[in-house]
Amino acid sequence: MSAAPRALVAESGLYVHTTAYSVVLGGIIVLVPLYIISLGYNPGWLGVIIAGQGLFQVALRMFGGVISDRIGERWVIQASFAALVVGTLGLAFSSSLFALLAAQVLFGGSRAIYWTSSQSYGSRIDESRPTTLMGRFFGFAAVGGLAGNAGGGFVAVILGYQEGFFIAAAISAGAMVVVAVMPQLPRRAAMTLREILGPVPGVFRNRATLLPAVMALGTSLHVSVLSSVGAAVYKEFGFDDDAFGVLMAIHAGGAIVAGFLFARLLRRVGQRPTYAVTMALHGLPLIGIVLWGGSYPAAVALMFVLGLSFNAGRVLNVSITAMVSSPEQRGVFMAVVGIYWASGQMLGPLLFGPLAAVTSLTFSFIVAGALMTVAALLTPLLYAASRERV
Template sequence: MSSDSLTSIEKRGALSLSLIFALRMFGLFMILPVFAIYGQHLVGYSPVWVGFAIGAYGLTQALLQIPAGILSDRIGRRPVIFIGLLLFALGGIIAAFSDSIYGVTLGRAIQGGGAIASAVLALTADLTREEQRAKAMAMIGMSIGVAFALALVAGPILAPLFGLQGLFILTTIGALTGIAVLHFLVPKTIIQAPRGQTGAIPKQLLQLIKNPQLFRLDIGIFMLHLTLTAIFVVLPMQLQSLGFTVEKHWQLYLPALIGSVILMLPMLIIGAKKNMNKHFFLFAIALMATSLVAMALSSQSLPLMFICVLLYFTAFNFLEASLPAFISMLSPAGTKGSAMGIYSTYQFLGAFCGGIVGGTSYKLLGSNGVFLCLACLMLLWLIISWGMHNLSKIRTYTYTADIKDENHAAQLTEQLLKLNGILEVVTIIEEQTVYLRVNNQVFALQEAKDILKNS
């Protein structure tokens, strides 16, 4: 098999783990577009508690994401994923059979306790070679996007048929299906990727949190998911007030999502080819702020609201696709696992805070007030992001090398640093690993391979 292609084991690993990720995210997202309406029969219902219930999974995800990743380094990826899926199934059952919003909130929090994202990504890295790892990670990213789109369409269609209880039961079935996929389809790990690529290393965390470039991106994913969660506290009710019944909401979400992908793809392609990543990134934040202001001004017009949702999802999809890539580019060599762990924590913490912000601001300011409040947060994000570096084609390569001792490591590092395009070299004797951070536009990969092979 060519090094440019995935092996059969790599394909099976990437596809099966993408399916596990997608099943879980589908269950989480499916509740978003309908809960504010179908939860009105629950004891204790209020806009504030709707926000808590929708965002509760984010808090437990944020608290447990890094610990679960570290635990997977110690006891293995598969046991952590198995336990996480069991917790997700249990939370779904608790939420399904609760007659109060407090019980549903507890169930959602337990679902979030199944924080398997870091373990799934680490296992994906373990099952793939360095040169194919980006493809496998991209497959998982695509599966999350597809799950999100399907969930926004499926929720409004399935809720009238099965009710809120039925949706939570479906999330449990999805988690149990994920366990079956883990057992029967995911290959058994043979080679483990270097820890710096997959897991959070505690001693690196504080240093990475202080990194101003990474901090801008962490704040970005926090703001992005805060806005997403907050919007779905109020948007379903806003659409219903326009005479658009909940079972028809998919008719707005589906074309808006398809249209947003069509509009977003040229931004990604041109940004990469023309080295305009930063320009489009800032444009997308401004577009999101504009769409939120327009939502407040278009609250009485369904066609205008559709255009606003289309623009919002165009910006959201671009930013959601760009942020992980930027984290990977800007992470110091050998720290990607730790950087992604911090990033994921901010992401889920944003989802939790979005529920609180959405519910509280709706109670105090109404739906238009929510949209304007979120637009102000987007402008704050725009200001914070203004000093971000304009990313070139930076990439990190990871290689196994026979590093004999500290002197040999120093000699190897010196040789590699002489190569054109090398930005940083990190050698770790204990892991027999070399991390290369390079400008991929001018870096000669084969020269580095020859040095490592002949060392």
Template sequence: MSTTGLNSIEKKAAFSLASVFGLRMLGLFMILPVFAIYGQELTGYSPIWLGLAIGAYGLTQALLQIPMGILSDKFGRKPVILAGLVVFLIGSIVAAMSETIYGVVFGRALQGMGAIASAILALAADLSREEQRPKVMATIGMFIGLSFTVAMVLGPIVAEAFGLSGLFWVIAILTVFAMLLIQFMVPHSVNKAPRGDNVALPEQLSGLIRHPQLSRLNWGVFILHMALTACFVTLPKQFVESGLALDSHWQLYLPTLLGSFFLMVPFMIIGIKKEKETQMFTAAVALLTVALVLLWLLPSSFVALVILMVMFFTAFNYLEATMPSILSRIAPAGVKGSVMGIFSSSQFLGAFAGGLVGGAIAANFGEKAIFLVMAVLSLAWLIVTLGMQPLKKSKSFSFATNIADEEQADVIAQKLSTMPGVIEATLVQSEAVAYLKVDEKLVDLAEIKALLSSS
């Protein structure tokens, strides 16, 4: 079997799971560009309830992300994913049938309870070899980014055609498609990847939360998604006030997002080719801060909004794309599942906080003040990024072992740590697995496999 490319099962798993993830995120994101306008028609509307409706899914996602991953380890990936999609479907239907803002908030919270991200990533790990796992995960990440772009364009079109209720019904239909994909397209898992690779382990969480470098990224993704959600409490209204009708908002989002993807390429080239990733990361946070300050300062003219949206999304897309990669390289060997669980929970908590805080600011200080508060938080993040350590080029792998006892595990771990290209080696005898962080240019994976197979 070739180790240089994805095999047929890995290709099928990558694209089917990425499609499921993308459809679900599309359903969560489609409300962002329209709810600030259509939410005003609901009984009980207020800026605070508007913010809660936009961000409510984040709280339940954050609370259930890690437990759902652990449940998938116990009861199987597919049953937990299907159960989560059923809950998401019910939440979409509740929101579609609601005529009050309170019903929509409840529906959005239910959507968030279908927290299947960790279970999907765990299933992707189960269905891929350690050498090919990064490619599978990258495919899923690409579809998440694509779903956000499609949601920004599609949301206003669907809402204009079918109204807010129709938007939630479309989301419900997309969820049914995702369930069919899981049932009939996603391969059945035969082997399980090591738990440390994909599932958050409760006993590891407290120590990793305090990790100085990881905590910078966790707070960063919290602030990033807080700013995104808070800004969309007011941005659609700003566009309407600048003279752009809601059904034409997609004409702004499409070139803005495509332009931002194009403009973030220099950040990535300089970061990777020149090995200045931490500097480019800091520059992106600075760009985000400047965009938020200018959104607060400048009048809401159409031209100004377009330019500032390009700045905002260039920074957002770059940071969103690079943080998981940086996280996996900073994470100690063997705890990737726990690290990603904390990161994902921070991300969704940020979305919830953004909706809540954005609504509260709009109600008490005016909608423009949202940009000022988010700019201050982004500036605080910028200061924190200055303490980021330079990144080493590394990849994480896991290998099955036949180690008999802890003493032998220590001996093998010591041998592994002295091999060229091995940055870190952790052997877990109880799981019969070796976790390695390596420099791919220097390491000889065949030599590592030979040592582990002889043990």
């Protein structure tokens, strides 16, 4: 296969499997917290259970990047879908605490290795336009997330949780077929573990990684708090499962808009203002949900804005990371920044779930929103620290 058709197949396959992955992930984000609440667990336990996937993400982020650079991204992507199949089938057949925790561990492992490997693969399809490719990549991911969020809520109401988990397993298995026919992209052949891991200490010390790392942490905290404690907040406001699913779909709708228009916005506005506004929009709408989220129209508007900031944050952290890394070491650089994302996935539910249990759900949202608003105000300092490379 010549270079141009191979690139077309690679890009098309990337968009197909990330859409499928995001459909499953979007469904899980809605189904799992609602399922846990339906089993009678309080917000503290909800946070602890959801945090299980974050813990495994921290442990496996580097592993996913190393293996991607060592054997190629496709094998790692296949493994991530296999973990989704096993985890969703486990939830379909058991409602025990062990099954809940085991599934979260598998989901966390899948997310840890999927995003690192797929971002590395996508950024190497055409080195001349990583921002455009990643914008489209996350745009298709948002389309899948929208379908999964809305579908998860409606499936929970119409069919039930077990059927929802079976559907997620089937979609994951189908995506494995798509990944199998995608081409392996050229890479340097003689990559040893020492060669791959050699730059890791330097990446952690590199001041240029500060910007994508902080953005990754803030974006991850925003969505992890929203998809764990947020389910309980909207339950407290009186919204049903399908209404919460629609709100998460609105969030994904905002992400779609950001994904497909982000590159154009970045060229017009500039990176620094976009960075500051994105971080502010991670935090301020969370506070807005506390103030006005009991009104469904207001909740819809706030969730749309959060969706915009979510995908803008993802594209920013990936594109900046691509700017400061070589193609051969892209997986490890993505993995290092991904550790900050994984930390947000763990810390969001682990900290703000128990905080909600001992104070209130709304107070935990205010604290989370305030932290990210402060980070937005610190943007000039972050750029000053990173000015040599970005």
